[in-house]
Amino acid sequence: MDPIRNPYAPGAGQRPPELAGRDRELEQFEVTLERVAAGRPERSMVLSGLRGVGKTVLLNALRGQAVKRAWGTGKIEARPDQGLRVPVAQAVHAAVREVAHRHRDPDRVDEVAGVLKSFALQASLDDRRAASRAGARWTPPVDVPAARGRADSGDLELDLVELFSDVAGLAGDLGVGVAVFVDEMQDVAPAELAALCGACHEISQQGAPLVVVGAGLPHLPVALAGAKSYAERLFRYVSVDRLPREMADRAWRRPAAEEGVAFEQDALDELYRLTDGYPYFVQAYGKVTWDAALGSPITIADVREAAPDAEAELAVGFFGARFDRATPAERDYMTAMADLGAEHGDGAIATADVARHLGRKPQSLSPARDGLIKKGLVFSGERGSVAFTVPHFGQFLRSR
Known part of the structure; x- marks a missing residue:
């Protein structure tokens, strides 16, 4: 048939023509937006699942809902080698732009912009090594001086609370809110993940109209719980699975x-x-x-x-x-996982079984396992086990 009329879209994060099986999540987020804008308490949301199940597509769809309701929105994609401050500043800047042009008090807008600039400028002071990384010196392109004594303490959690509070207040003046979307959330460093959780906790207690929506691999809920003990009650967790x-x-x-x-x-x-x-x-x-x-x-x-x-x-x-991204040692590790998956069914594999299969001591395989986790090829949902982040990956390796 005519390939030009082909309606299917197998792209990374590309929305398919029919977003099937996600109606419940979309309806829940509509309720969240309504409640938060009305000043009622509501939890932020975390999506987790394997690669290829449509987490990014759903995240973008949720952002689209917020945009339709005239909320300020911003999105970041976390990376293992990048701090959180600059990406958050960029996302919040995008959110402020979406609401600022409707605000009737330009002085109020400038005040919030100054706090945002102060927050962003702190990035190079937080970590001297960060100053040499791409994007570490980014500041909002606004012609206002950086605020002093607001969101510039160097303590990420405190600064996030102050930034989020001020930005949410600006949106609240218009009867809307702010939503920050974080993709690949499992790649946020543990200390920064704890700071983000702490800020979300404080903002929710204030009743400020701001939500954070994260998406990541299946072990993201475990990582959040490890960052803050109350994280299991802080977010609504949604497992995004096959249809x-x-x-x-x-x-x-x-x-x-x-x-x-x-x-x-x-x-x-x-x-x-x-x-x-x-x-x-x-x-x-x-x-x-x-x-x-x-x-x-x-x-x-x-x-x-x-x-x-x-x-x-x-x-x-x-x-x-x-x-192809894996080292030879990491490929051996994954091949062993695939072999064991053929015997016991693809899923979580005990790290001790991988070591036994390779005739190695478990400790000697830690670098390979850790490297695979950092590259997002495997995850550890519970202590002593690993699983592929990609569905059918074991089948693929066995077919080679």
Whole structure:
């Protein structure tokens, strides 16, 4: 069929034409926005799940809801080698811009802008090494002097509280709020994660109209709980998982129907068998199946003809690129995990079993395991175990 009309979108963070299976999360966030804007207590939200399940897509959809309600919004993507202060300052600057032009008191806007500049300037003083990193010297492009004695103490938690409080107050003057979205939240350094949790806790106690929405790998709730003991009560945790059969069918059928195309039932059966309902795979297999099909309805033969193309594309871009980032020792570690997964079912693998499989002492494998965790290839949901962050990764390694 016409590839130009192909409705499927297997891109990183790219919203599919049909955001199936996420209605509940979207409805919950609508309630959160309403309650916070009305001054009622509500928790911030954390999304967690494997790669390819649509966390970033959902995060962007939630941000879109806030934008529609005229909230100020900003988004950052955390990185292991970057401090939190500058990205937060940039995100908050974006949020302030979205509400400032509607505010009737320019002096009030300038006052908040000065606090933001003060917060950002503190980055190079927080860590002298940070001053040489890209972006560490960023300051808001506003023609106001930095405030003194506000958000400039050098204590990140205290400074975040003061910044968030002032920015939320500016939005509150307009009857709206501010939402800060943090992708790859598990990559925030533990001390800074604790500071962010502490600031969220204080802001929620103040009843200020500001929420933080985070997204990250499955061990993010554990990391937050380790940062602050009350984090388990601070956020509403949402596990983003693969789509149930009904929702996967919806993700294939509805976009196709808008183009006048239908699926035979056995074609949908085969697609679900191949993808297990993982959203990225749903889009990837849907796209190549559309291109291979000669017409409507799409048949199981079309799916089977297209499947090798999807597998080849995933092997290079989704799986292979990740495997190539690993060192030889890390590849050995992952291969051992895959071998053990074939015996016991892909999922969490005991680190002691990996060591036994490789004929090594567990301590000698710590550098490889830690390197894989830092690269986001595996995660440790509980002490003494590891699992792949990418669905079907064990299958991919075994197929090599």
